Structures are given as structure tokens and as C-alpha cells.
Amino acid sequence: MKNYAIILASGSGERTGLDTPKQFLKIAGKTVIEHTLQVFQNHPKINEIIIVANKNYIKKVQSILRENKFKKPIKIVQGGLTRKDSSYNGISSIKDVEANVLIHDAVRPFVSSKIIDKCIEALKKHKAIDVAIPSSDTIVIADKNNFIKQIPERRFFRRGQTPQCFYLPLIKKAHELSLEDSEAKNVTDDCSLVLKYGLSDVYIVEGDHFNRKITYPLDLAIADKLFQLKSLKLEDVELNLIKDKVVVVFGHSRGIGKEICTLAKKYGARVWGFSRKNGVDVSDFNLVKKALFDVYKSEGKIDYIVNTAGILNIGYLEDRNIKDIQDEIAVNYLGAINIAKESFNYLKKSEGSLLFYTSSSYTRGRAKYCTYSSSKAAIVNLVQALSEEWTTFNIKVNVINPERTATQMRFQNFGKEPEDTLLSPKKVAKVSLETILGNFTGQVINVTREDLF
Numbered sequence: 001m002k003n004y005a006i007i008l009a010s011g012s013g014e015r016t017g018l019d020t021p022k023q024f025l026k027i028a029g030k031t032v033i034e035h036t037l038q039v040f041q042n043h044p045k046i047n048e049i050i051i052v053a054n055k056n057y058i059k060k061v062q063s064i065l066r067e068n069k070f071k072k073p074i075k076i077v078q079g080g081l082t083r084k085d086s087s088y089n090g091i092s093s094i095k096d097v098e099a100n101v102l103i104h105d106a107v108r109p110f111v112s113s114k115i116i117d118k119c120i121e122a123l124k125k126h127k128a129i130d131v132a133i134p135s136s137d138t139i140v141i142a143d144k145n146n147f148i149k150q151i152p153e154r155r156f157f158r159r160g161q162t163p164q165c166f167y168l169p170l171i172k173k174a175h176e177l178s179l180e181d182s183e184a185k186n187v188t189d190d191c192s193l194v195l196k197y198g199l200s201d202v203y204i205v206e207g208d209h210f211n212r213k214i215t216y217p218l219d220l221a222i223a224d225k226l227f228q229l230k231s232l233k234l235e236d237v238e239l240n241l242i243k244d245k246v247v248v249v250f251g252h253s254r255g256i257g258k259e260i261c262t263l264a265k266k267y268g269a270r271v272w273g274f275s276r277k278n279g280v281d282v283s284d285f286n287l288v289k290k291a292l293f294d295v296y297k298s299e300g301k302i303d304y305i306v307n308t309a310g311i312l313n314i315g316y317l318e319d320r321n322i323k324d325i326q327d328e329i330a331v332n333y334l335g336a337i338n339i340a341k342e343s344f345n346y347l348k349k350s351e352g353s354l355l356f357y358t359s360s361s362y363t364r365g366r367a368k369y370c371t372y373s374s375s376k377a378a379i380v381n382l383v384q385a386l387s388e389e390w391t392t393f394n395i396k397v398n399v400i401n402p403e404r405t406a407t408q409m410r411f412q413n414f415g416k417e418p419e420d421t422l423l424s425p426k427k428v429a430k431v432s433l434e435t436i437l438g439n440f441t442g443q444v445i446n447v448t449r450e451d452l453f
């Protein structure tokens, strides 16, 4: 029996208050719906995908499909006025007598292949399935005057997610019955219909906390952060993939840059390092240009470019020497621009990856750090902009945000600090390689001593 994924994408996104419906907003270099489609596209047990889209966005969906060249059969169906109508349109477009359908919100891009697996497995035994997680909030039932009528025991509550999955004839029947039922128009999910008409029990498959729905502007900000975590946590990146890749590291002579060279070599990469030590000052465009040209001439390709070159001089602005300040900005900011500009042609050819470094002070400037923290904030902004400019070329560009790290630069500015309060440059190097090998772009990757997840 075939497994169809129906992706509901016909919502108007009124609740975000934005002009574009949330499924078409971009996170981590791709629209929300592209992330969602990718999960179903990659799942080996999904045979076909049906996208239900609003008629004003059908062209947009068509162009997304053209750009992504997904391999599975994908059909676009026009949506309806309510979610229920859209769902019915998706279901009715399937001509098979028997099939399984997995109905999923386009605005839940974090659905995992594990959840899909569990659903398909459960469909062998049950005809209707919901995905849900225990509620961590207490749910209160209110009356129309804003008074609590009842607080049911929390342990009985689960929060519904999607996909909701069904044996096709069952969910078709539920929708057909609802056509005659005026009370059904407020129903916001498909399982409710099955229960309303007593057609089947609905079995619950455990979802997960990542599988969130993007509804409000805050959800978008959270989703952006979750993509950082997901990119590194859920995609198991094999460092062996770096074997025979050409990696260029600017700022290779010490600290994080040095560790990256060592680790990349250990995994078989062909590594080229540049720094002031071998005459390459990143603030000089021509030197950067020559360095990359020499590597290309010798290797015939450049896969990954990493820039760890950075200067930190602390002090109050008014007390500091203008030459030092200009030097710091030239290395930290102009250096990144020089490298990015000159990297483009090489990385376009290899569909490679560029990696920069920021500081935890990028989100909020710190006293005595004003030039350092503002130059590091600029790097994040630069990476976000470039990731958008370069998505069509398949060049990935990300930025690492390491916690206080045990490097010489830190030691020079802050003296000796207890070892166990600092992050090891080895860990930053490992995450750096995972990032350049990863398939995400425009991300700020936080590296901390202890993992949050």
C-alpha cells in the first residue's frame, strides 16, 4: 500500500501579522515549506507528496519545486477556505482505493524521519493516528467572561502535532460525513472528525519537542535557533568526509585556526594555512587574492575556506590608540570581506563552504570591547546576507560563536583563568569541521563547554 504525504500549505499566516504566509518565509537559507518537503522527500517509505496550496501561491510552489529538483512525484492541489477544506482537497485528489495518508502542516519543518517511521509502523495496526507530546503547561478551561471553569488534571493532556495519519477510506468517509454537518466547520484537525463520527479509535504516536508549529513571529526566531541545534545534533556529520578536500585556513598559526588545521589533516584533508606568520595579512585584499590563487593553481580546487584571523584589544575607546583600533577593524571586519569576496568564484565551482567566527558579545556590545564586539556583530550580519546571496550557487556560509576559549588571544587579554571555565580550541575545531561539512547555511553555531541538548 502506498504512503502519501499531504502537506497543508494553504494557510494565510494571519497570526504572524506578516504579509507572506509563514510557510514561505525563509529560515536557514530556505523557505519553511522547503525544509518540510525535504524531510518527506528523504524518507524512503513515502511514495508521493501532495502539496495543498492557496491559489495565489501555486506559482510560488511550482518555482520552489523547479529549484529543488525533488525526485519523488509531487502534485500541487488548490487549498480551501479552512484547514479542513484544504485537507479534504488533498485527500480527494488521491485516486487509489486503498492507501495510507500522512497529513502534515507545512509550517512544522522540524518533523523528524523518526516520527514518520513510527507513524508508518503504527499504521500497520491502526487506522487513525495522531502525533502528540505530553503537555508541560497546565490547561485551563475558560468561560466567555474570562473566568476559569475547570482545571483538568495535567497528566491527561497531550499537545497535538502532525502528521495525522490515516487509512485513506476511513478519513475520506469522515470528511464526507462532515460535508453534511454544519457543526464540523470549526474543526481544526482531521483526527477530530474521525472521533466525532465514531469511525475509529485514534492511536497516539509520541512526537517530540522539536516538531513545533511556526505560527507567531516569535516562533520564527525560535525556529532559526532550532535549526542551528538541529543542523549539528540531528545530522550526524562524518568527519571522514573531509578526506581529500582542499581546506584553506586563514589565521592558522595559533589558537582555533591551528587546531582546525591539525584536525582536518588528521582526517585526510589537504590543508593550506595562512597568517601574518607566512606573510598573509587578511586585511590586505591582494595578499588574500594571491594566497587563494596559489592554492587553486596547485590543487585545482578549493572546497572549504575558514577564517579564524582576529584581533582583540580591550580598553576604553577614548584611551586607545587609533592605529590599534583601525588595525583591529581591518583584520576582524575588512579581512572577512576580502576573504568572502575572493572566495566566491572558487566556492561556486566546488559548491563549498565558507566559515567565519564571531563572539558571544555580538548580541550585545560590552564595555571595553566596543570595537571587537561591534566588528564581530558585523560578521554575523555579513554571513546572514551572504548566505542569501549565495544560496542559488549552493555555497554555504556560516559563523561559529565560541564561548570563552582557551587561546593565546584570550590569555594575552585576561591572564591566567581556571582551565575548566574555558572552552577547548579542540572542541571548537571539531564543530568547525562539522559545520563546513554540513548542509546548512546562514547559521550562527554556538559552541559551549556543555551541550544544552
Ligand code: C5P
Binding pocket: 008, 009, 010, 011, 012, 023, 052, 079, 080, 081, 082, 083, 084, 086, 087, 104, 105, 106, 107, 108, 188, 215
Ligand atoms: O491555521 P493552522 O495553524 O491550523 O494551520 C496549520 C496548517 O494548515 C498550515 O500549514 C496551513 O498552511 C494549513 N492550512 C491550509 N488551508 C487553510 C488553513 C490552513 O492548508 N485554509
